[in-house]
Amino acid sequence: MSAGDHTGWQAALVSAALVGTSRRPPPPPPAGWPLPDTDRSEQRLLDSAALWQAAVRAGLTPSPDSPAAPAPPERHPLAPxxxxxxxxxxxxxxxxxxxxxxxxxxxxxxxxxxxxxxxxxxxxxxxxxxxxxxxxxxxxxxxxxxxxxxxxxxxxxxxRLPEGPEEEDPAGATSEQDWARLPASARPAVLRRERAADPDHGRELVESSWGTDRARERAALLAVLAEQPHPGDADLLERALDDPSSTVRAAAVAALGRLPGSRRARRMTERLAALVTVHRARGLARLRSALPLVEVARPGEPDESGVRDGLDEPTSGSRTDHWLTQLTAGTPLSWWTEQLGVGPAEVWRAVTEPAVRQGLVEATGLQQDAGWATALWELVDRPPASWLALVPAEQRERHALQRLRADTARSAATAGRRRGTLAARQVGAEALLHVPGPWGEELSRTVLDLLARAEAGTGALPVEVLATRLHPAARAVLTDRVVARETATLVAHVLQYQSASDSIREAFR
Structure with a gap:
C-alpha cells in the first residue's frame, strides 16, 4: 500500500473492527509508516488505530521519501x-x-x-x-x-490558513465539479459562503446545475441570491421569470424586486408612470404649500407581461390596490424623488394614496435604502423592524427601545388571554434581531428585564443573539430576581456565556 492510500487504510481498519479480526485481519499500514510490533491481530488493530489517530492529530501522511521537518520554536510566549x-x-x-x-x-x-x-x-x-x-x-x-x-x-x-488579511481563505472556491457532487440540502449554505467571497462565482455555480436541478432546488438557490442580489444576477433572474415552476418564478420576482436597476424594474416603472400625474403648485398656491399634488389612477387588469413580472391576484381585498402596491414596490425609489423634485419625506406627504404608500414601505425594505428608511421612520405608522438595520447606528437602539416599550404596553393591554396573542408578543423580539451588537447598557437592561418576565417576545430570541449582544453590566437587572419559568433556561445560558467571557478577559490581563 502506498503512502497515498492512507484513506483506504482507514476504511480497511474500520471494516476489520466491525467484522472482527478473526474474519478480516487488520491491513498493513501505508508505506513508510511504522509496523505494529506484535503477532496478535487484535493488538495490531488497536495499535494501528492509535497510529491513525496520531497521524490525524498531526495532519501528516508520512512517506519514506519526505520526512517531516521538525516544528520550529515559538517566537512569542505561551498564553497564561x-x-x-x-x-x-x-x-x-x-x-x-x-x-x-x-x-x-x-x-x-x-x-x-x-x-x-x-x-x-x-x-x-x-x-x-x-x-x-x-x-x-x-x-x-x-x-x-x-x-x-x-x-x-x-x-x-x-x-491551511491565510497568510494575512489580504489573502483569500485557503479553503478555496467550490468548483463546478464539487458543486455537482453536493447534496441539494447542502448547496444553499455553500452558495452563501461563495457569494460572500465572490458573487459572480456563486451565480456561476447556480447556472452550472440549473438545467438538472429540480424546481424546489432552483427556488431555494434563487432565495439565497435574493438575500444579497448582485447586478450580475439580472440575466439569470430574467430567464427564471419564464421557468415552468411557479415557485421558481416567484423566487425570481422576489430577487428582482431588490434590484432597482433591473429590466423588470424599468418595466414596473413604465407601468406606474402611466398612472401617476404630478400637479406642481403655482402662484399663490405655491406659497401655501410647495408640495406637488400627486394623482394616481387605478391600474387595469395586468397583461401577460405584467403577470410574468409578478402582478398576481390578491388573496383578499381590492385587486387594484394590490396591483398598485406591487407596481410601487417594484419601481426604483429614485424615480419618485426625480419626478417630484423633493426628498423622501416630502414624497410621502405628497402621496396620499394608501396603496402607493404601502408600496413605498415595501420598496424601502426591498431596495435596502437607508435614506428612505431614515426619512420615513417617524412618518410611517409602525415601520418594519427590518428598517432598523438601515437607519444610522446612533438611532437604532433608540428606535428599538421605543418599539419594545410600545409592544410591551400593547401586549399588556391585551393580556386578557395569556398575555396577549403570540404575534403581539413576538414583534419586539423581531426588532432586536435587526440591531447589531454590542448593545448599549440601557437597551440591554430593558431586554433582560423583559426576558426575566418572559415578555415582548424576548424568549423567542436566539440564545447567540442575546449572549453576544447584551452589555455585561446589564446583568445587575437579574440580581435577586425570580425569572419566569418559560425563559429560565435561556437566561441561564446567557449568564453562562457572559461568565465564560468574563473569565477569558480576566485570564489575559
Missing part, C-alpha cells in the same frame, strides 16, 4: 495557564451551548493575538479541526502569530 485551561474546556467540555462555543473561541483567539501570545501546542490540532468547520474561527486563528500553528497547518491541506 488560566487561559489555556479555558481553551481546553471550550474545545473538550464547553460550559455553554454548542452555538456559543464559536463566539467564545473567537474572543479567546482575539485576546491571544492582541497580547502577542500563542496557544499551547497540544491545543493546535483541535483548533485547526474547528477552523475547518467554522470560517469565523479560521479567520480568528489566522491572526495568531504562532510558528508551530503555521507549521502544523501546512502539513494538512484542510488546515
Amino acid at each position: 495557564a488560566e487561559a489555556d485551561q479555558l481553551l481546553r474546556l471550550l474545545l473538550e467540555q464547553p460550559p455553554v451551548p454548542a452555538v456559543l462555543v464559536a463566539p467564545l473561541l473567537r474572543q479567546w483567539l482575539g485576546a491571544c493575538a492582541e497580547h502577542r501570545l500563542v496557544p499551547d501546542a497540544a491545543r493546535l490540532p483541535a483548533l485547526l479541526d474547528r477552523a475547518t468547520r467554522d470560517r469565523s474561527v479560521r479567520a480568528a486563528l489566522a491572526r495568531v502569530d504562532s510558528a508551530r500553528l503555521r507549521w502544523l497547518a501546512a502539513a494538512n491541506p484542510d488546515w
Whole structure:
C-alpha cells in the first residue's frame, strides 16, 4: 500500500473492527509508516488505530521519501495557564451551548493575538479541526502569530490558513465539479459562503446545475441570491421569470424586486408612470404649500407581461390596490424623488394614496435604502423592524427601545388571554434581531428585564443573539430576581456565556 492510500487504510481498519479480526485481519499500514510490533491481530488493530489517530492529530501522511521537518520554536510566549485551561474546556467540555462555543473561541483567539501570545501546542490540532468547520474561527486563528500553528497547518491541506488579511481563505472556491457532487440540502449554505467571497462565482455555480436541478432546488438557490442580489444576477433572474415552476418564478420576482436597476424594474416603472400625474403648485398656491399634488389612477387588469413580472391576484381585498402596491414596490425609489423634485419625506406627504404608500414601505425594505428608511421612520405608522438595520447606528437602539416599550404596553393591554396573542408578543423580539451588537447598557437592561418576565417576545430570541449582544453590566437587572419559568433556561445560558467571557478577559490581563 502506498503512502497515498492512507484513506483506504482507514476504511480497511474500520471494516476489520466491525467484522472482527478473526474474519478480516487488520491491513498493513501505508508505506513508510511504522509496523505494529506484535503477532496478535487484535493488538495490531488497536495499535494501528492509535497510529491513525496520531497521524490525524498531526495532519501528516508520512512517506519514506519526505520526512517531516521538525516544528520550529515559538517566537512569542505561551498564553497564561488560566487561559489555556479555558481553551481546553471550550474545545473538550464547553460550559455553554454548542452555538456559543464559536463566539467564545473567537474572543479567546482575539485576546491571544492582541497580547502577542500563542496557544499551547497540544491545543493546535483541535483548533485547526474547528477552523475547518467554522470560517469565523479560521479567520480568528489566522491572526495568531504562532510558528508551530503555521507549521502544523501546512502539513494538512484542510488546515491551511491565510497568510494575512489580504489573502483569500485557503479553503478555496467550490468548483463546478464539487458543486455537482453536493447534496441539494447542502448547496444553499455553500452558495452563501461563495457569494460572500465572490458573487459572480456563486451565480456561476447556480447556472452550472440549473438545467438538472429540480424546481424546489432552483427556488431555494434563487432565495439565497435574493438575500444579497448582485447586478450580475439580472440575466439569470430574467430567464427564471419564464421557468415552468411557479415557485421558481416567484423566487425570481422576489430577487428582482431588490434590484432597482433591473429590466423588470424599468418595466414596473413604465407601468406606474402611466398612472401617476404630478400637479406642481403655482402662484399663490405655491406659497401655501410647495408640495406637488400627486394623482394616481387605478391600474387595469395586468397583461401577460405584467403577470410574468409578478402582478398576481390578491388573496383578499381590492385587486387594484394590490396591483398598485406591487407596481410601487417594484419601481426604483429614485424615480419618485426625480419626478417630484423633493426628498423622501416630502414624497410621502405628497402621496396620499394608501396603496402607493404601502408600496413605498415595501420598496424601502426591498431596495435596502437607508435614506428612505431614515426619512420615513417617524412618518410611517409602525415601520418594519427590518428598517432598523438601515437607519444610522446612533438611532437604532433608540428606535428599538421605543418599539419594545410600545409592544410591551400593547401586549399588556391585551393580556386578557395569556398575555396577549403570540404575534403581539413576538414583534419586539423581531426588532432586536435587526440591531447589531454590542448593545448599549440601557437597551440591554430593558431586554433582560423583559426576558426575566418572559415578555415582548424576548424568549423567542436566539440564545447567540442575546449572549453576544447584551452589555455585561446589564446583568445587575437579574440580581435577586425570580425569572419566569418559560425563559429560565435561556437566561441561564446567557449568564453562562457572559461568565465564560468574563473569565477569558480576566485570564489575559
